[in-house]
Amino acid sequence: MTHAQLFRLSYEHLTLSGEDVQRWCNGMLTNNIRSMSPLQVKQTAYCNDKGHVQGLGVIFCLSHERFHLLLEGVSCEQFKERFAMFMMLDDIESSDENLGILSLQGSEADQMLQKAGAELPEEGLFGSWLGLHLYRRDRSGYGGWDLVGPDIESAQSALINAGCTPETDETFNRLRVLACQPSWPQDSTERTFLHELSLNEACCAFDKGCYVGQEIINRMDIKRIFNRKLLKLKLDQPSAIGSELFLPHKLKKPVGVLSSVTEHNGVHYGLCLLKKSSWTPDTLLELHHREFDQDGVLSHEEKIGTATVLNQD
Secondary structure (H helix, E strand, O other): OOOOEEEEEOOEEEEEEOOOHHHHHHHHOOOOOOOOOOOEEEEEEEEOOOOOEEEEEEEEEEEOOEEEEEEEOOOHHHHHHHHHHHHHHOOOEEEEEOOEEEEEEOOOHHHHHHHHOOOOOOOOEOEEEOOEEEEEOOOOOOOEEEEEEOOOHHHHHHHHHHOOEEOOHHHHHHHHHHOOOOOOOOOOOOOOOHHHHOOHHHHOOOOOOOOOOHHHHHHHHHHOOOOEEEEEEEEOOOOOOOOEEEEOOEOOOOOEEEEEEEEEOOEEEEEEEEEHHHOOOOOEEEEEEEEEOOOOOEEEEEEEEEEEEOOOO
16 A cells, blocks of 8 residues: 555544543543643543453543544444443533544555645644544554544545545455454454553553553553454455464364454455464464354364464564
8 A cells, every 4th residue: 555545434423521521531531531632632442340442432632621532333322321320420411423534544645635735733633624623543554544523525525636545445444454453343352451452552541540440451561461462364265254263283272263354465364362372473273163053062163274373563
């Protein structure tokens, strides 16, 4: 990928407001929200008390009493249902926002935005262009920007006229998988940690006060002890999401489940949360399809291919 590709993404958004909303967000989300000033933007997440990821997002500080939250892989309804009691106790108001998202990815994204007339904000800040929030967000491994707002059509036209190429969801997924970037909840389980998704640096602050799951997450960061990690695999043939991976000499328990797949230049790739025993680059794994009866007894199993763990650098 050597230019600038334009994608339309579909995520839900809400606005949180209230006199204590900054303190409230700081106690519920993993990044340092208390330190944010207007025009700052951060990736973040929220977890349960065991440190397991429950949702990902991007938070924008509109003012100290008003924040915009872009939810990735979570609906507004799910977020509000989870935090309803806490929001009521702290008098936090929420409102769903009908916003669109453009994501411009590629090595020439900066130049294309400037050519279209946008002024690029500094890292960690969001700017305004054609009524949209503009902030740096690499979703491809080549650098990029997200644009968020109620009307993305004008910005899309301006960027296409500047030379950007509109692309499909399939292309976006290919770039994401090749860059080993997780999609939540697709590439996780109900017991996944941010460190396992390599999102700890982007989403966590280890210099802030208490938040839900902090004790487990901080301990994991200090000791660097986690038993799974999202890694990229090279597949010997097209394989279905949900296929299980095994070490060839240990076929009783899988070391992971294939969660994302793509194809690039005739080669097939996938992502998987792999157990530590399989992290070494060039490790050869077997892909199996297994079926179980209604009592949970294995009724059918077949080897459907092999996968090689790739160097993640």
